[in-house]
Amino acid sequence: MARQLLATKSIAELHEQESSGNQLRRALTATQLTLLGIGGIIGTGIFVLTGVAAANNAGPALPLSFIVAGIGCTFAGLCYAEFAAMIPVSGSAYSYSYATLGEGIAWFIGWNLVLEYLFAVATVSAGWSGYAVSLLNDLHIHIPDALSHAPLDQGKDTFDIMRTGAIINLPAILIVAVISIVCYIGIKQSAVFNSVIVAIKLTVIVLFILFGVSYIDTANWHPFIPPNTGRAGEFGWSGVMAAAGVIFFAYIGFDAISTAAQESKNPQRDMPIGILASLVICTVLYVIFSTVLTGMISYKELNVSAPVALALDKYEGLRWLRKPLKVGALAGMTSVMLVMTIAQARIFFAMARDGLLPPFFGRVHPRFRTPSVGTVVTGVSAAIIGGLFPVGLLGHLVSIGTLWFTCIAGALVCGAMMVSLGPATWLRLVVWTGIGVVIYAVYGYQHSCVRRAANGAAPSPRPA
Template identity: 40%
Template sequence: MSFFHTKSVAQLENDAASSSLTKNLTAFDLTFLGVGGIIGAGIFVLTGIAAARYAGPGLALSFVIAGVLCILVGLTYSEFASIIPASGSVYSYTFASLGEGMAFLCGWSLLLAYTVTGAAVAVGFSGYLAGMTASLGYVIPDYLLKTPAEGGLVNLPSIIIILLLCFVLIRGTKQSAKLNAILVVVTLSAIIAFVAIATPHADMANLNPFLPFGTSGVISGAAIVFFSYMGFDAVATSAEECKNPSRDLPIGIIASITICMTLYICMSLALTAAVNYTMLDTPEPVAYALRLLGWEKVANLIAVGAIAGIITTLIVYLFGQSRIFFAVSRDGMLPAKIGKIHPKYHTPYIVTTLGSILIAVISGFVPLMHIVELSNTGTLAVFFVNFIGIVVMRRKHPEIKRKFRCPLLYIIAPIGAIVCFYLIYELSTLTHALFAGWIVIGLIIYYVYGQKHSKVIEEAELAAQKKA
């Protein structure tokens, strides 16, 4: 029954207390980390594709639906974070509430989500870089920008940027947070500038019909753009590097989601009002729209802001992925050596390197939309489990002191779980099949390796032997 063996809050607290990760992140750092992880790819890359293929001008409603769901998830995350200050976000939360096996599958799903989402963001980086360089007179050859399935050789810029950021992350968390904060300011400036420029060009004819694909299009759009909010999960994965996690994590999570949902709504409305949604099927929709409107030079400046936002998102996803790897390997369910901490920089350098290489390979050789849908399935499945886990935790351990309590939990949790399930249903059958295959692989790894090497099970068996 080790699949359902839980890890106590005291054990998770001990993990955090004994961690060699440096505790230097504040609520300000966490908010910027969340904003940096959320506003990059979703606002600069996916707005155009989602509007053209799924929701039209109704994309703003798609962002509202996805954002409200993430706020509900954020409220439950905040309660968990206030009592479990350990790395791993939902992985650690599920270990305490539903048991080892479910925790491993959540960690396995998060690894998928961070990996393929990071790859999708890197593809967006290539699109903006290519558009900006082309307008300056240098054209990057198509075969270095497209995957083999798209008629090219490799998406080379995406690989290069990931490997560069891998080096930055290995150098240290605080340094990465400072770079992230600077880039977030640049990105916010670009967003404000675009909205200010595009709004006077708004044409109500572009918003009619507002729902060209109907209500189902808005729901499908929400399922597609959902991944763009995922950056807030990385805030929770940073628990062991926070100065005061029980106070700062809830602030960082809720503040970053709220700020970014507001930005998404403003940006999507300004974009689809200024340019007809049918013309936005491009990985650089914001800069492309400005060029159509006659703002060529400004488009290049906005592209710089977009690239800054995409880089911040990549930093956050690479960071979150490595912390999930770190948490699972520390518990023995993946080889412990890969979670080794660098003696000088105090970062999990091996998993950061391995994860970055994996993301780089996917971004270089897999088309964008296949990446996005698979990422969303993994994230939504994890959030579905999280809604169940928080209810179980509240009922099984009401005695644990909570510095933050999710309001109206028994209303929020069922609604959130239903919405997650429905959004998963809206994704393609191929995506469902690929995700099911990923889970089967995870179960095989758990039963063949993870269960046999689980440190928590070993500790439980030793304790039982001592009692006997």
Template identity: 50%
Template structure:
């Protein structure tokens, strides 16, 4: 059994592929994914996924609760880790141009059980990212309704009971200060409780996930077109914010740059690294680019451009945004679902910009949800093609040539999470899943250099030993910072996934059947 658990997926040198080409392992007459994406599409997908929650949602929470103005250092730490992982992703994506991302790379290097573990964590990463961003989208949606109410004189805003999560996670100290109507639903440990919030459901989050799931079902061409339009809008909005908010920066808001530590992970040096885990979530989009490798026209050339190009552009924008945001408002004010709008609200001269930013954030977060839904469905699709999930999940729509069953499953799962759970805990879980995936990619690319040196590599990681080892060490360190606080949920998710694998995936694995 041990041999089967660590069996690796055979890989061959991948020839150049052209748009519309049927993959070599497709059955005759079977619909396949459509190869239509260029390097520009891939860069836009990366920016579409990366620029969103990190700027419009997570940045404020990370500054208010963990790092203060030193959030800039947190972004740099997370960016360095992503740069190492991005180089490794680029080599893998050019060498193995399939839709499985880190799951497929782990299958080829570390074995089936590791691939399942990473694939399950990719589901955690993308699926919970959709839910996290949808929760943030809901906050900006209500902000936009408030702006429209002010303009029209009508009362358009949704009541809190219909626009916020009915569940929340709290530590032991917070339990003593429950509000009227709140109740403890479950206790995971002395410091970890699930409580009700006395609201009904996050309706806007459910609606946006439903709408974008329908778009993903319709086709990759339509999805990437909509994404490109949204990306153009939100980059313009970000640049407007940076230009016009610059003159309102008050340097006193940056002092102290590193606030004194108030507890583990709350300000001080430990807070910087805890915030780095949170803002790591901001970068998850660049690896979602690799899930589109099966739909790229020329993946050998275009995948490295898409991955590294989007990562570079987004890192520059993030640092500039964090610097400006903490400069125009005291960092403790930013712990809201819409921190950019909150920061602008204290400057009456920028009220006109507040409206633009709010609507731009709404569009920007939509593109993140869209790309993450695409990523989730492609991971489900790849795992099902290998027999580790139900065969029906690997079906491709004959007309739209999308993994429509996987898309529906991803959408329904995401809207349930988005409607019930708060943004903070979902964001940390996403970061943990991302960090584990990045670690295996960093290790896997080094292993494959020595086990399969003959494979052609159109992109090679420079200084492979330094990049691979440092990338994996940094990612594991950041993972541990968050795991210490959220280990019950992470262990629960992993246990649930392993039960699925041993009760279904192991016995239905196509690779195991071929080797037996």
């Protein structure tokens, strides 16, 4: 078994596998890949988690947290760019690790990519719901709290789940359903849809920065790094690092682009451009945006689900921007869910292709040429999770899942951010990983295509 855990697939095998059977449609250009990256990166991290991270961890020093997280992502982004050009297949980090580190590590990374992408869709849907309800209230359309809030939340203990009194977060479920349908009908249609909503959210973000600068009160930046409260992660430099760990979630989109390598027209050229360009553009926007936000309103008031809307409500001269910004926030989070759904379906596709998941996960729609079953499974799972749990709890799970495998590329920076996330989140990661180990031992190890080939058995039939 130890030999099997270290078994690798050569780059030639991956290229052969990519070129034969289950071909996805090559339709994406470098521009579309960059827009997919921006669409995946800018979302809940800037419109929701900025407030939580500033109020509970970093204070006005939130821009430093974005810089720290951006440095960690830069190391990883360079690695992704090189691997995506060298191994242009749909499995992203899962396929790269299979070619270099072996099947056991590949399974481990693939399983935690599920924690990243699938839970990201659920997390963003919960944040999307908060902005949608707020916008509908502005239009005098009221959704009852029982149908727009998570019915479950974390109690005092790590695994203590308590009822909130709500029934279900219905808006979160509905938006996931819509996104899943778009992803199901084709990658080209998804890219066009993403380009439109990315244009909307970038326009709104630039408007907020340009008009918000004149309302900055520099007193809100003092002290720039609030003194630590005595607890790790609550302000001070440990708070800056803790906030970096939380808002690292905001950078997830840069690696999601690599899952679309098999659908890129010229992956060797276009994938590095898409990954690095989107990462640089979004990091600059994050730093400027968070600087303006924490200057407009005290960080102590930002621990709300819609911090940007709160900042606009404070100034009468900016209230006209309230509705456009909510539309931009909704568009931004919609694009994040779109990119994450695309990514997760293709991770399922790649793992099923290698025999580590049941073959139906790898089925490609004969007309739309998309991983149909993987898309449906992602949508249904994310809708259930987003409809039941709050954004704060889900955001921590996604961040540590991303950092856990990304730290291979930026070990020092990402490792420090992981430590700052606290023992409760770590314990959930251990439980999640344990579940993955059981699934691999029971199913993946027995059905691995590499193992069957090494033993002289015919590989499992690929899904049609």
